[in-house]
Amino acid sequence: MQNIVIAIDGTSASGKSTNARLVARTLGFVYVDTGAMYRTLAWHCLQNRVNIQDPKAVAAACRRWKTSLICVEDELRQVRLTVQGYFPEKEIRTAEVSAAVPQVAAVPKVRDWMKKRQRECLQFGNLVMEGRDIGTNVFPETDFKFYLDASLSERSRRREADGVRENLAARDQRDSQRAAAPLMIPLGAVLIDNSGETPQETSARIVAEFQRRLAARQTHGNA
Ligand code: DC
Secondary structure, three states: OOOOEEEEOOOOOOHHHHHHHHHHHHEEEEEEHHHHHHHHHHHHHOOOOOOOOOOOHHHHHHHHOEEEEEEOOOEEEEEEEEEEEEEOOHHHHHHHHHHHHHHHHOOOHHHHHHHHHHHHHHHHHOOOEOOOHHHHOOOOOOOOOEEEEHHHHHHHHHHHHOOOOOEEEHHHHHHOOOOOOOOOOOOOEOOOOOOOOOOHHHOOOOHHHHHHHHHHHHHHOOO
């Protein structure tokens, strides 16, 4: 049987990472943070003084950088994109990278490159993949799509609790309005507003709905 993909999309700070990790751990799936892949390219461009305002320069940097996809196991199995053997973990979480990443993520050639790498992650097993276009663009064929959101005040509060102050509304607007694979609710996705919920509650809802859909698919497939 082909490996399963659970696609988790949603707005910034809507709890995608926390919930995707919990779901992956509960089900024994491999976790993939696609935002980290875009952040890594933004970081690489900043490091190498690539003009992020210039889509051609960004596309050329993306074509040339030397990367590998690896699957590591610490508290859960997860995929990492390394650049020349290095995994920039803390470096990609700075305000500077957050501000640069929507520009980089809007370049169509970058999105094509990322989509290929993200689909290659299937080699590692069943996946929980989080991002902005997973259910619409990267794995539109999957039966397991979720779209997370929460109120702007709640999301800003969560980011501040992580020690990051940023204009989430502006970033969401840029991610939703770009021409290439914009952030939107995938067809057939379960919409979850988790404003008043704990991650345990939200991830339990995702796991329950995944299991319901999987059972329905198996019944339907055997009918
Ligand atoms: O989830 P995050 O904040 O780490 O994502 C960083 C940026 O990358 C975000 O502004 C949107 C972009 N992104 C994207 O365009 N498509 C994805 N699949 C994941 C992230």
